[in-house]
Amino acid sequence: MYKICMTTQYKLTNEERDFFLQVSEAAFSNPFSDARDGADRALAGISGSDRDRALQGATKAIRQRLSDLNSQGRANLALYDGADRQLLLTAILFDQYHVSLPQFDALIVEQIQAGEEPCAVPFSAEALARLRDYGCTAQQARHYFAFFYQLRRGFFFINQLVGSSASMRTLRCRLWNTIFTHDTQRYEVTLWNRLEDFSTLLLGETGTGKGAAAAAIGRSGFIPFDEKSGRFAESFTRNFIAINLSQFPESLIESELFGHKKGSFTGAVDNHQGVFARCVPHGAIFLDEIGDVSVPVQIKLLQVLQERRFCPVGSHVGQSFRGRIIAATNRPLEELRRAGNFRDDFYYRLCSDVIEVPTLRKQLAESPDALPSLLERLIVRIVGTEDVKLAETIHHQLMEDLPPNYSWPGNVRELEQAVRRLLLNGHYYGDPYAHTGSGDNLQTLADSGTMDAQQLLSRYCRQLYDRFGTYEEVARRTRLDRRTVKKYIQGD
Numbered sequence: 001m002y003k004i005c006m007t008t009q010y011k012l013t014n015e016e017r018d019f020f021l022q023v024s025e026a027a028f029s030n031p032f033s034d035a036r037d038g039a040d041r042a043l044a045g046i047s048g049s050d051r052d053r054a055l056q057g058a059t060k061a062i063r064q065r066l067s068d069l070n071s072q073g074r075a076n077l078a079l080y081d082g083a084d085r086q087l088l089l090t091a092i093l094f095d096q097y098h099v100s101l102p103q104f105d106a107l108i109v110e111q112i113q114a115g116e117e118p119c120a121v122p123f124s125a126e127a128l129a130r131l132r133d134y135g136c137t138a139q140q141a142r143h144y145f146a147f148f149y150q151l152r153r154g155f156f157f158i159n160q161l162v163g164s165s166a167s168m169r170t171l172r173c174r175l176w177n178t179i180f181t182h183d184t185q186r187y188e189v190t191l192w193n194r195l196e197d198f199s200t201l202l203l204g205e206t207g208t209g210k211g212a213a214a215a216a217i218g219r220s221g222f223i224p225f226d227e228k229s230g231r232f233a234e235s236f237t238r239n240f241i242a243i244n245l246s247q248f249p250e251s252l253i254e255s256e257l258f259g260h261k262k263g264s265f266t267g268a269v270d271n272h273q274g275v276f277a278r279c280v281p282h283g284a285i286f287l288d289e290i291g292d293v294s295v296p297v298q299i300k301l302l303q304v305l306q307e308r309r310f311c312p313v314g315s316h317v318g319q320s321f322r323g324r325i326i327a328a329t330n331r332p333l334e335e336l337r338r339a340g341n342f343r344d345d346f347y348y349r350l351c352s353d354v355i356e357v358p359t360l361r362k363q364l365a366e367s368p369d370a371l372p373s374l375l376e377r378l379i380v381r382i383v384g385t386e387d388v389k390l391a392e393t394i395h396h397q398l399m400e401d402l403p404p405n406y407s408w409p410g411n412v413r414e415l416e417q418a419v420r421r422l423l424l425n426g427h428y429y430g431d432p433y434a435h436t437g438s439g440d441n442l443q444t445l446a447d448s449g450t451m452d453a454q455q456l457l458s459r460y461c462r463q464l465y466d467r468f469g470t471y472e473e474v475a476r477r478t479r480l481d482r483r484t485v486k487k488y489i490q491g492d
């Protein structure tokens, strides 16, 4: 390493400053946004090429600049102050993040396979040393290293929500903002450990990917790096706890959320930890199907979210929890609120950010190309390898089998099953209710004489659900089990 005189204060030249300002623009913009794309192109000095080439060009240009400064003995933060120091720091962080990218990607995959034990991070020593060589303190180096990992997880998991339509691109941007805010620089400096009180509410039809979106947020929290053990403090797989609130009868919901003490009610044969107790600091709880919980449970949840304290059922000892709340529903919240089935105060507690997840219908209306790219991704998931030819064949068959403008009522979940059914039977003719359009009622469908008993029940349950608003009420009226009702309504 070159020798530096720590008392010398350098200034960037005007030309360097302009370049580093451009770097800041790229570094702090949302990676799923067009603005980021433009900033990369400007840095790379190219136009009209694909995103990956623009990013590669930008990374190369920044590395060259830092290398030039280094060869002049000017690439150390200690030599600068004020705005110049900040500009140089941003460029160093941009470069170092990209140096470690392949290793972070491998770590994410390894950690998914390893589960709850944090994996060793063998490349950390060199990465931290490089940051210190640039003039970061040991503490700063650890913080930036942890921030890199968080950024990469955010990108990795959001990127799993594929789709080339404008509404999917908007969704990816919104998810990024809900994790890192719209001002990544401010997030990195002041907000990185303060987002626990920011909740996100995901709205959208069944099967649109709300669960996947929630997991992307939950797995992308900031996790500190522990240099002594050479590991991150937690595995991100522990950071996300999902609970589907429509799965539990009313009498068990509280126990699932807050836990219970042995003997607190008949059947409580042991102490039980609820999701709030299991949530780790920097973690997130996903309250799925929040639109289905009763008003008394909403009141309890509201109190817990406000006070950040809860008592297990049968206990008077309060426990505190840390972590972020993500909630989702496929129910029309406005209607539920109007009818008094979803409390306004509860809504306002959950709505720091409200994100609409687009239907497949909307995506396809915006961009017919969205279907082939989704199929390619689903094939990888189902078959285990990339198979563009198979995706094309399936796309072709779907176009033949389905009516034009098929509405995909089950969204991406239905598409996934359509692929499976095509692989099994060679055809997918769609959900029989979807062909008929929303104007048709149960009677018309019954008159057509084409429905089997299961379809009849599904349709009936769906009608009751639209009318009465809860699975419980439908179960009561049909005398079916609540889970069976849910299955019929969701068409799983």
Ligand SMILES: Nc1ncnc2c1ncn2[C@@H]1O[C@H](COP(=O)(O)OP(=O)(O)OP(=O)(O)O)[C@@H](O)[C@H]1O
Binding pocket: 160, 161, 162, 163, 204, 205, 206, 207, 208, 209, 210, 211, 212, 213, 288, 329, 330, 377, 412, 413, 416, 490
């Ligand atoms: N844009 C997408 N790209 C890739 N996979 C997707 C996308 N959207 C949804 N999926 C997949 O579709 C399936 C259903 O998604 P998910 O369970 O997240 O839906 P949901 O909106 O939570 O449904 P519900 O309201 O019924 O709980 C999952 O396997 C998910 O990974």
